[in-house]
Amino acid sequence: MVILLTRTLPPGLREELDAIVPGARVVSEADLEADPSLVGRIEVCYAHLPSGLWDKATSLRWFQSSWAGMERLLAISEARHHPAVFTNARIHAAPISEHLWGMLLSLVRNLPLARDLQRRRRWDHEACEAGLSILQGKTLCVVGLGEIGSRCARIGRAFGMRVVGIRRDSSPHPDADEVVGPAERHRAFAAADVVMVVLPATDATRAFVGRAEFAAMRGSVFLNAGRCSTVDTDALVAALSSGAVRAAGLDVTDPEPLPRRHPLWRMPNVLITPHCAGKHAEYEERAARVFLDNLRRYTAGKPLEHVVNKEEGY
Amino acid sequence: MVILLTRTLPPGLREELDAIVPGARVVSEADLEADPSLVGRIEVCYAHLPSGLWDKATSLRWFQSSWAGMERLLAISEARHHPAVFTNARIHAAPISEHLWGMLLSLVRNLPLARDLQRRRRWDHEACEAGLSILQGKTLCVVGLGEIGSRCARIGRAFGMRVVGIRRDSSPHPDADEVVGPAERHRAFAAADVVMVVLPATDATRAFVGRAEFAAMRGSVFLNAGRCSTVDTDALVAALSSGAVRAAGLDVTDPEPLPRRHPLWRMPNVLITPHCAGKHAEYEERAARVFLDNLRRYTAGKPLEHVVNKEEGY
Numbered sequence: 001m002v003i004l005l006t007r008t009l010p011p012g013l014r015e016e017l018d019a020i021v022p023g024a025r026v027v028s029e030a031d032l033e034a035d036p037s038l039v040g041r042i043e044v045c046y047a048h049l050p051s052g053l054w055d056k057a058t059s060l061r062w063f064q065s066s067w068a069g070m071e072r073l074l075a076i077s078e079a080r081h082h083p084a085v086f087t088n089a090r091i092h093a094a095p096i097s098e099h100l101w102g103m104l105l106s107l108v109r110n111l112p113l114a115r116d117l118q119r120r121r122r123w124d125h126e127a128c129e130a131g132l133s134i135l136q137g138k139t140l141c142v143v144g145l146g147e148i149g150s151r152c153a154r155i156g157r158a159f160g161m162r163v164v165g166i167r168r169d170s171s172p173h174p175d176a177d178e179v180v181g182p183a184e185r186h187r188a189f190a191a192a193d194v195v196m197v198v199l200p201a202t203d204a205t206r207a208f209v210g211r212a213e214f215a216a217m218r219g220s221v222f223l224n225a226g227r228c229s230t231v232d233t234d235a236l237v238a239a240l241s242s243g244a245v246r247a248a249g250l251d252v253t254d255p256e257p258l259p260r261r262h263p264l265w266r267m268p269n270v271l272i273t274p275h276c277a278g279k280h281a282e283y284e285e286r287a288a289r290v291f292l293d294n295l296r297r298y299t300a301g302k303p304l305e306h307v308v309n310k311e312e313g314y
Numbered sequence: 315m316v317i318l319l320t321r322t323l324p325p326g327l328r329e330e331l332d333a334i335v336p337g338a339r340v341v342s343e344a345d346l347e348a349d350p351s352l353v354g355r356i357e358v359c360y361a362h363l364p365s366g367l368w369d370k371a372t373s374l375r376w377f378q379s380s381w382a383g384m385e386r387l388l389a390i391s392e393a394r395h396h397p398a399v400f401t402n403a404r405i406h407a408a409p410i411s412e413h414l415w416g417m418l419l420s421l422v423r424n425l426p427l428a429r430d431l432q433r434r435r436r437w438d439h440e441a442c443e444a445g446l447s448i449l450q451g452k453t454l455c456v457v458g459l460g461e462i463g464s465r466c467a468r469i470g471r472a473f474g475m476r477v478v479g480i481r482r483d484s485s486p487h488p489d490a491d492e493v494v495g496p497a498e499r500h501r502a503f504a505a506a507d508v509v510m511v512v513l514p515a516t517d518a519t520r521a522f523v524g525r526a527e528f529a530a531m532r533g534s535v536f537l538n539a540g541r542c543s544t545v546d547t548d549a550l551v552a553a554l555s556s557g558a559v560r561a562a563g564l565d566v567t568d569p570e571p572l573p574r575r576h577p578l579w580r581m582p583n584v585l586i587t588p589h590c591a592g593k594h595a596e597y598e599e600r601a602a603r604v605f606l607d608n609l610r611r612y613t614a615g616k617p618l619e620h621v622v623n624k625e626e627g628y
Contacts (some may be wrong), residue, residue: 094450094474099475102423105416114587115426116433121579123571125588134406134594158472159415160408257437265435273428274439280448 003047010285046291054078058160066287068092086308089290092278093147099277100225102250106132136160141192144199186216194221200314201227214239219246222305225277228254251277318359324599360605368392379432380601382406385515400622403604406592413591414539417563422447450474455506458513477501500530508535514628515541527554533560539591542568565591
């Protein structure tokens with residue numbers, strides 16, 4: 001078995017790999033450059049296959065990504081139509097939900113203002129109290145009930161919020177008080193105090209939250225840590241101006257990086273982070289563990305976990 | 315029945331009060347000044363009795379505070395020894411736990427840095443990624459398992475953390491994986507990634523977290539939204555310098571307000587808020603509702619809720 005590793009495994013994990021597949025030949029991108037004929041012998045690849053090699057990787061049976069989002073890879077026709085099984089690393093639910101809740105709680109607890117005052121060493125009780133709100137008893141609308149959304153719903157319940165989820169089939173969810181389909185999103189947005197968007201980027205989710213959707217909101221706090229294509233940024237700016245959205249926490253923007261002159265930078269009650277919600281110091285190790293767990297299944301002939309549906313795009 | 319109201323009830327609630335006790339005479343502080351003889355006829359008081367009046371309020375049977383902390387009131391000997399039943403408003407669990415989690419998530423998700431960069435309109439992925447950590451799978455030590463601590467424990471579980479609680483009787487708790495007594499706190503602190511202090515100010519909790527306790531910590535994130543007397547501030551500063559504490563979120567400090575020259579203002583990884591964790595826009599209404607709910611019980615001869623133990627101080 002030839003395994004292409006394009007990422008160095010964290011300490012200790014390379015030994016685990018060798019123990020799972022004792023006879024495997026593990027090659028790097030440098031090895032491929034030195035011996036291009038290796039490409040046709042790669043059976044397993046982690047975490048990235050250079051885009052020009054997909055039609056040459058004729059023996060590739062399984063590709064494990066170290067990421068969750070697959071839209072860029074699937075935009076490459078040779079990758080999309082390659083017969084190999086694609087699996088992704090759905091390890092973003094924990095960091096992204098922590099990031100989303102961090103942004104939300106920062107906004108409702110006035111923490112950006114507290115930070116500004118701290119820089120000036122000012123203890124200003126009145127300023128920090130102004131506009132403080134509370135989440136308990138309020139309604140959270142989670143747009144997208146995948147792994148991230150499910151986790152956000154569970155956290156919302158722990159904070160004592162009523163949780164309304166939006167997903168395609170509108171089937172019940174254990175951590176949502178109510179689930180509605182996409183067609184009912186305007187009603188859900190109108191009733192929500194907080195709208196949290198964690199949609200993948202697919203054809204079906206493009207501009208899922210646009211002018212009409214923002215117009216339905218009633219002073220809600222809006223958060224997006226999914227993909228920028230799912231939200232109409234101009235409509236968001238207008239909603240912040242009109243008050244339909246009273247505060248926003250954005251880890252993704254359109255375009256990215258956000259240009260220096262973009263109005264979002266300076267809008268009050270907007271918190272921007274540079275698309276880092278999925279990151280954390282232990283990311284590489286956790287992603288590599290997903291690969292090794294799947295490698296155990298692969299060698300045992302068991303079904304792989306986190307298989308990507310290439311048609312649906314995630 | 316004479317009821318002293320020292321706070322104007324939010325819209326609609328005065329009508330509720332009148333419906334609960336149709337014949338009551340509701341008086342204000344101004345009325346007491348105009349007719350001092352009224353003091354001796356007060357049976358019920360919400361939310362504050364001027365300190366000089368306790369020994370004159372001979373008919374007072376029930377005092378409802380609009381706050382949770384009772385230590386300042388109980389420091390007044392005439393109040394402490396007054397035979398009236400004291401009840402407090404334990405409505406701080408939701409806002410304080412939201413505030414604590416907001417500070418914690420801000421620190422682990424680098425949000426103060428994101429705020430600084432946003433002011434300069436800088437999209438700096440690398441800077442924001444540096445040092446990001448993750449809570450899922452880590453250990454949270456909640457010091458004090460009252461209403462606030464219980465709520466924080468439940469939220470910790472929803473974030474996928476292992477929760478260790480510290481309380482006097484070390485009895486099990488539904489939202490803690492383990493509960494230990496105060497004597498075992500050093501061991502609990504040594505094993506914790508996050509230490510969250512939500513102790514009331516009593517004689518038993520003074521300097522509960524001091525030099526020896528901070529020395530036991532191993533790079534934990536430390537949060538305090540209880541009372542400043544429970545934590546030795548100089549020891550905290552030393553622990554931040556040594557790395558025993560890697561970040562701190564403080565809503566209470568000793569002294570308060572924190573003096574402009576205090577080193578905590580400028581320490582990296584310290585987030586300070588000016589004792590506002592319990593506040594929010596709906597506070598007055600929720601506190602008044604606690605009073606009205608208790609007033610219904612009082613008039614029906616039922617036991618009041620949130621009765622303060624004057625000996626224990628909360």
